[in-house]
Amino acid sequence: MAEDRVAWDELLAAGFLHALREAHREATLAVFGGLSRAAGFTERSYGVSAFDVLATQIDRVFEAEPQVVRDDLNGSPGWRYGRYRILLKRHEFGNVWGIRWDRDSPTKQAVAQQSYIDDPQLSLPLGIEGHDTPGAVTLVLAHSATEAPLEMELFLGRARWNADGGTAWHWVKAVDDTIGPDPRRKLVERTMPLWEDEQEDVPMRLREERKTA
Numbered sequence: 001m002a003e004d005r006v007a008w009d010e011l012l013a014a015g016f017l018h019a020l021r022e023a024h025r026e027a028t029l030a031v032f033g034g035l036s037r038a039a040g041f042t043e044r045s046y047g048v049s050a051f052d053v054l055a056t057q058i059d060r061v062f063e064a065e066p067q068v069v070r071d072d073l074n075g076s077p078g079w080r081y082g083r084y085r086i087l088l089k090r091h092e093f094g095n096v097w098g099i100r101w102d103r104d105s106p107t108k109q110a111v112a113q114q115s116y117i118d119d120p121q122l123s124l125p126l127g128i129e130g131h132d133t134p135g136a137v138t139l140v141l142a143h144s145a146t147e148a149p150l151e152m153e154l155f156l157g158r159a160r161w162n163a164d165g166g167t168a169w170h171w172v173k174a175v176d177d178t179i180g181p182d183p184r185r186k187l188v189e190r191t192m193p194l195w196e197d198e199q200e201d202v203p204m205r206l207r208e209e210r211k212t213a
Contacts, residue, residue, distance in 0.1 A: 002118070003158070004171035007084055007139065015184035016068065016081045017156065020141060021175050022182075023057035024154045028145045030057075046147075051090050054143060071133055074107045078138070085133065086141045086156065087111060093144040096155050096172065102163035111138045112159040116170050119160065142172070 011017050031049045055077045062068040062079060071080035078087045089108065091099050101112035114137070142155040157172025 002171075003116075003137075004173070007137070007158075008156075008173060011081060011084060011156075012179060013183060014067070014081060015182055017175050017179050018182035018184060019061040019065070019068075020058065020086070020156070021154060021179070023061045024054060024143055024152060024175075027054040027057040028150075028152050032145070032147050032150065047090055050143065050145065051088060054088060071136070073111070073138065076105070076107045080133065080136060083135055083137055085136045085138045087138060089140050089142045089159075091142045091144050091153075093146050093151070093153060096142050096144070096153065097168055099142070099159075099162075099168040101159055101161055101168060108140070108159065109161070111140065112161040114138060114158075116158060116160070119170055141175075 008017075027050065031046060031053050035046060035049060058077075058079060059070070068079055068081050071078045071085050073085070073087060076087050078085045080086075087108070089099065089104075101108055104112075137158075139156055140159045142153075142157070144153045145151065154175040155172050156175050158170040160167060160170045162168050
């Protein structure tokens with residue numbers, strides 16, 4: 001089975017994707033509710049705040065999930081479930097396919113050059129001395145939003161080194177409402193009795209049958 005299907009299905013079943021979606025919504029509302037362009041905040045202000053607040057919100061949604069651990073890479077905030085770690089990347093709204101990893105940070109460049117069985121590439125030495133987690137597959141959570149109208153974009157995928165001008169992703173999928181109900185929210189509704197056992201039986205009155213001529 002292809003990596004994208006295996007990774008996606010595992011993270012979906014665990015509610016990991018739903019938690020990321022929840023964190024992104026909370027972060028976006030907090031940023032747009034707290035910053036005002038009239039007060040002098042610029043697009044750069046929104047971008048930096050969106051990244052920082054999203055990282056904080058992800059920490060919060062996973063704080064009661066022991067199976068998710070904080071796993072940073074060279075100072076870049078990351079979270080890992082099983083063998084899959086995610087790092088954050090803010091992109092221009094509507095342009096997730098236009099990300100140029102070869103112009104990004106050294107850490108993101110290294111992530112984009114991970115070996116990928118379906119598209120082998122030459123891995124260039126970048127001089128990064130990161131103490132990486134053995135066996136970890138690093139995915140990227142690309143996030144963006146617009147204020148007026150309020151729209152959000154959230155994607156999870158495997159970054160592809162695109163110095164050749166090609167596609168930015170080996171695979172990428174939208175983390176939106178189409179992912180379905182959150183498996184972390186499975187609650188068993190308790191059926192309450194209409195009366196307690198020690199109470200007297202409630203009399204039942206049968207309706208009189210009416211015969212028609």
